[in-house]
Amino acid sequence: MGFSIKEVTYKGNYLLFLTEQEFSGPWFSFKLKGKNLETIPVLLKNIEPTPIYKMVNSRTGTTIDRITLDFDINEYLKILIKEKKLQPIDFKNKSSLIRLYIDVFNRPKVPYINTFFTLKNISGYDLIDFSVYFVFDFDINGLEGFDNDLSGYDDENDILYQYDKTGLYAGFSPISRSTNYETCLTKDFKIDNEKVNLSNTLYDKPGEILSALQIEFKTLEPDQSFQTALIISGASSKEELIENIKEG
Secondary structure: OEOOOOOEEEOOEEEEOOOOHHHEEEEEEEEEEEOOEEEEEEEEOOEOOOOOEEEEEEEEOOOEEEEEEEEEHHHHHHHHHHOOOOOOOOOOOOOOEEEEEEEEEOOOOOOEEEEEEEEEEOOOOEEEEEEEEEEEOOOOOHHHOOOOEEEEEEOOOOEEEEEOOOOOEEEEEEOOOOOEEEEEEHHHOOOOOOOOOOOOEOOOOOEOEEEEEEEEOOOEOOOOEEEEEEEEEEEOOHHHHHHHHHHO
8 A cells, every 4th residue: 555656657658667666656764753652664656555544535626636545654653573573562552553644647739747745743743854755766767778778866956866968857846955865876875864865966877767855844733734845857858857847
């Protein structure tokens, strides 16, 4: 259960195609802190098993789709207890939900997709050192060119992008300035409790490349929210890509 973007095209050419679900959406990391609970590092990919993620509802409109998901902290902790990574604790009467609202704007005849993310801490826990990551394993030109992509980062406009020798580009940028970025071979991508920050480096050879941006938000206390938006676009040049994303 979770959220991923399955397919993106630009003028009939694939930008995202048959990508693994966990490599086409938002990830989250934070340290969980609550009364009578030691500080626990948490990493959530965009796809996690039920009952960790639960679908609250899904609505489809003409140009706007909304998905509402709940992340159940207690269910996550129960798995850690089962794996003997955490001592048993009393969950009685402990509010444990983090709610994620995802609004996808897919207007016709525009060269970009807007997606808004609102994460509300409706639990009784503090989420310390909270980060959101936008992770995309673009496949420029689909199966014909998935393993020969190059990458770049436009610092002025905070745009991370991939392209290939045909001149087809795919890129994305958040409305909130990113803290860190990274491109690497898909097989080498790693975020875990020991490595929570992206490296601010680009993979400098053609390959099967993954791109990721990170936004740090410090602490989300109970009843606080974090909101950001993401623009994804394709183009036939870097200059066109920048203009498309700025327009979005």
